[in-house]
Amino acid sequence: MKKFVSILLVCFLISGCARQEIIDRIKILQCVSFDVQGDLFKSSGAYASYQKKERLRLITAEAETFSGVWLPQNTKSDHQIVTGQIRTFVISEKFARKSIQALAMGLLRDQSVSNNVTIVISKQEISTIMSEALKNPPFYLSDLIKQNMEKGSTPLTNAHFMLDQYYGEGQDVYLPVVDQDEKGLIHMDGVGVFYEDKLRLLLTDKESFLLRLLKEKSKTMTGAYEFRGRENEVYNIRILHGKRNISYKEKDSVIISLKLYIQLKELPKAKNVIRKSDLLELQHDIEQHFTSEISDMLKKFQMNAVDPIGFGELYRSNHRNWNEQEYKNKTYPNIKFEVNSEVIISQTGVGIGAE
Incomplete structure (x- = not known):
């Protein structure tokens, strides 16, 4: 009982010393x-x-x-x-x-x-x-x-x-x-x-989304994405989840592997996902789009000498004799990026492809 009273007394003393801020x-x-x-x-x-x-x-x-x-x-x-x-x-x-x-x-x-x-x-x-x-x-x-x-x-x-x-x-x-x-x-x-x-x-907003794909973990790799194909046709897809891996193959070569599970929302009228040939063609077109757009964005980063992805941080973790200025001035501008995109169409949406 005495122990309980002592603890209660300490609590009162502590609360009395606390700074009160009335809303x-x-x-x-x-x-x-x-x-x-x-x-x-x-x-x-x-x-x-x-x-x-x-x-x-x-x-x-x-x-x-x-x-x-x-x-x-x-x-x-x-x-x-x-x-x-x-x-x-x-x-x-x-x-x-x-x-x-x-x-x-x-x-x-x-x-x-x-x-x-x-x-x-x-x-x-x-x-x-x-x-x-x-x-x-x-x-x-x-x-x-x-x-x-x-x-x-x-x-x-x-x-x-x-x-x-x-x-x-x-x-x-x-x-x-x-x-x-x-x-x-x-x-x-x-x-x-x-x-x-x-x-x-x-x-741009599109480049922002691509940056997000390269930066975030697989659990948060979701969102809607819209783009125009080779013949100016509109594609609207939803990324359900995905994986990405970035690694140095050599000192001046980086491999980026992107695997996306997607849902088709809006497609060109000429495409019919019921036909396997059309579905494979769609898959190839979407993969080519991501590979091309990411490659162009990475070149823009190099031209402007910026590295929001953190390729330098990955390089530093694998090289003991790291020198930031030498990397920025000599290594980063000459890196060759190899982007590999893989798309798995998990859902085609209700009614897509139906005549």
């Missing part, structure tokens, strides 16, 4: 944007307004340092600003092309910001993206990004991945891109790839 007496930032203007960092933070009719409200600030924006934001707030629940960082394309060094250092040093926070590049002005986000539920932007990483064409990434790519050797940073359509709706629009700390290359 309606703090401002919990959920989405933060960053832009640059000259030598200044411009930031906007969206927070839930529990005492107002608005779902989200903005608080803005400027500072000469990246982490310094929190101080002027606090001076404009009637309650303490809390950063522990931030789900999304939005950076302008101008910010990304200038340098993300301050962003990487800020994330590394600020332990209150989760490693799961997603970072996206905005093609539009930051103010228009944030204004549109305010019209939606509190976690709309982070949920949009998450959904496209799980089911769409956006490869998985977050602050943890970005910091590993930025500070690690043999790989380059890539971040998702958001844009707005003619009606102002926010949508995912490919991926931005960095050379060192500057944005160098913007990938």
Whole structure:
């Protein structure tokens, strides 16, 4: 009994020392944007307004340092600003092309910001993206990004991945891109790839999906994909699951093997999957398409001296005398890629091929 009383007393003492943060007496930032203007960092933070009719409200600030924006934001707030629940960082394309060094250092040093926070590049002005986000539920932007990483064409990434790519050797940073359509709706629009700390290359939505296939594990290798064939006919398929393997055959030769299990959704009218010859031809055309598109994308990476796949990291793990600059300047530009695509049509869809 005395032991139980002692434990209960300790619990009371511990709880009494804990810092209380009442929900309606703090401002919990959920989405933060960053832009640059000259030598200044411009930031906007969206927070839930529990005492107002608005779902989200903005608080803005400027500072000469990246982490310094929190101080002027606090001076404009009637309650303490809390950063522990931030789900999304939005950076302008101008910010990304200038340098993300301050962003990487800020994330590394600020332990209150989760490693799961997603970072996206905005093609539009930051103010228009944030204004549109305010019209939606509190976690709309982070949920949009998450959904496209799980089911769409956006490869998985977050602050943890970005910091590993930025500070690690043999790989380059890539971040998702958001844009707005003619009606102002926010949508995912490919991926931005960095050379060192500057944005160098913007990938299309299709290339973003191919990057995802080469980066992710077999369990998450799913999603819809549409392309035009040799005669401009439209193919719409769904990847159910797959496997990929990347290995160095020699010092300057890399073999990429891709095996995809797919479902046929929409096919050219001239094709009939009931006929075995047509089914085999479809299978061959889809395999050739993936082989060609991935090969072209890898050549684009070499031409721009970027390595979002991480071929350098794989090379470093197999070579004791690793030198990053020598690899970037001599080895990587001369690598010959051999892409082998295998497609297994697991499902043809109800009614496809029927006359």
